[in-house]
Amino acid sequence: MEILKDLDKKGKARDWRGKKMSSLGLAKVYADIAEDIKPEYEKRGVHKRYKTITRNLKNKAGIITGVQTSEESMGLYDKNGKRVVNYEKRSENMKFCGTFLEFAKIEDSLKLIKANFCRVPLCPMCQWRKSMRTFFEVAKIMSIIEERHDYVPVFLTLTVKNCAVEDLNNTLDNVFDGWNELMRSGQLNPMFKGKRKNIVKGWFRALEVEYNSERDEFHPHFHAIMLVEKGYFKGKDYKRTDEWVQLWRKAARLDYDPICHIRRTRTDKGKRKEVAEVAKYTYKDASILHEKLSDGKKADVVKHLSGALHGRRLYAYGGVMKEIAAELKLKDIDKANLVKIDDDNINPSLVKMVLLYSWNMGVSNYTLARKRERSTQNE
Numbered sequence: 001m002e003i004l005k006d007l008d009k010k011g012k013a014r015d016w017r018g019k020k021m022s023s024l025g026l027a028k029v030y031a032d033i034a035e036d037i038k039p040e041y042e043k044r045g046v047h048k049r050y051k052t053i054t055r056n057l058k059n060k061a062g063i064i065t066g067v068q069t070s071e072e073s074m075g076l077y078d079k080n081g082k083r084v085v086n087y088e089k090r091s092e093n094m095k096f097c098g099t100f101l102e103f104a105k106i107e108d109s110l111k112l113i114k115a116n117f118c119r120v121p122l123c124p125m126c127q128w129r130k131s132m133r134t135f136f137e138v139a140k141i142m143s144i145i146e147e148r149h150d151y152v153p154v155f156l157t158l159t160v161k162n163c164a165v166e167d168l169n170n171t172l173d174n175v176f177d178g179w180n181e182l183m184r185s186g187q188l189n190p191m192f193k194g195k196r197k198n199i200v201k202g203w204f205r206a207l208e209v210e211y212n213s214e215r216d217e218f219h220p221h222f223h224a225i226m227l228v229e230k231g232y233f234k235g236k237d238y239k240r241t242d243e244w245v246q247l248w249r250k251a252a253r254l255d256y257d258p259i260c261h262i263r264r265t266r267t268d269k270g271k272r273k274e275v276a277e278v279a280k281y282t283y284k285d286a287s288i289l290h291e292k293l294s295d296g297k298k299a300d301v302v303k304h305l306s307g308a309l310h311g312r313r314l315y316a317y318g319g320v321m322k323e324i325a326a327e328l329k330l331k332d333i334d335k336a337n338l339v340k341i342d343d344d345n346i347n348p349s350l351v352k353m354v355l356l357y358s359w360n361m362g363v364s365n366y367t368l369a370r371k372r373e374r375s376t377q378n379e
């Protein structure tokens with residue numbers, strides 16, 4: 001039996017097994033939630049909605065000869081028309097996430113070329129892929145900005161007070177509104193066309209929700225990057241931390257001074273990487289998964305977390321960053337390719353072997369299922 005060994009550029013083993021195990025763990029939690037939530041869903045009149053898809057039938061000459069209609073599921077809705085999470089489906093899909101991984105072997109390293117990722121929100125395997133993908137995208141956007149402008153990033157962490165588990169959804173409504181309000185204000189709005197100078201040229205924000213098991217509370221906060229002109233730190237528009245605190249307090253309509261961290265880049269050289277690192281916060285493994293909690297408690301916390309995150313834009317770009325993302329035709333992460341996460345194209349003549357690994361329940365690891373030699377003559 002050959003166990004998967006996929007080493008990164010530094011020679012460190014990529015944790016495929018760990019991610020798969022975490023996904024299986026979360027699939028179990030989702031199955032528990034699906035069971036627990038049945039009475040609540042029944043009370044709320046949750047039902048499946050379908051939409052009718054119409055396709056034209058064509059003959060060999062391409063002439064339309066008729067139409068075919070089919071019913072396609074749009075997900076679960078309650079009686080008020082609000083979309084609700086289908087935990088059962090999430091659990092099923094997550095169970096099969098990454099059960100097979102196909103790699104091209106190039107010299108001594110492996111490059112993923114095919115896999116079945118589930119794309120279920122919070123799935124640790126998919127979060128891992130998404131975080132790498134987002135890192136790559138932000139780094140790419142930043143490299144273009146560096147070519148064209150002389151902007152520097154300001155790193156901000158905007159927090160609100162911890163909230164009770166069941167209050168997360170309301171708290172998130174508030175922080176998202178707060179962000180929109182903050183970025184609408186004339187001086188910060190990159191699109192503002194007025195007399196006042198707009199300080200922020202581009203921005204990026206990523207939501208992170210941590211769980212504090214000691215206090216049984218959530219800690220939602222934004223990590224944000226704001227790109228400003230080089231002279232900002234010495235100019236009259238410079239804002240001290242206490243000024244940011246007041247701006248955020250006003251925008252999020254808080255009745256207390258929130259904790260905000262503001263800093264400049266640590267190294268001028270690693271600027272791009274440092275900015276891209278921020279993108280990873282959103283897709284880091286939910287801390288709750290590693291907590292020692294009873295099954296019931298874990299299900300309750302995950303239920304509130306995934307319910308509150310449902311349908312939200314966890315990260316977003318603005319100003320020049322948004323323009324460049326559009327220029328690069330970057331897709332929304334929910335539709336982005338999670339197999340090919342960077343621009344590295346594989347040169348087929350360098351691929352000597354294609355290896356298929358599959359998840360082996362018996363040994364709880366990935367084992368080699370098929371090996372295909374590739375000789376260049378066949379290409």
Ligand SMILES: [Zn+2]
Nearest residue numbers: 097118123126
């Ligand atoms: Zn997944």
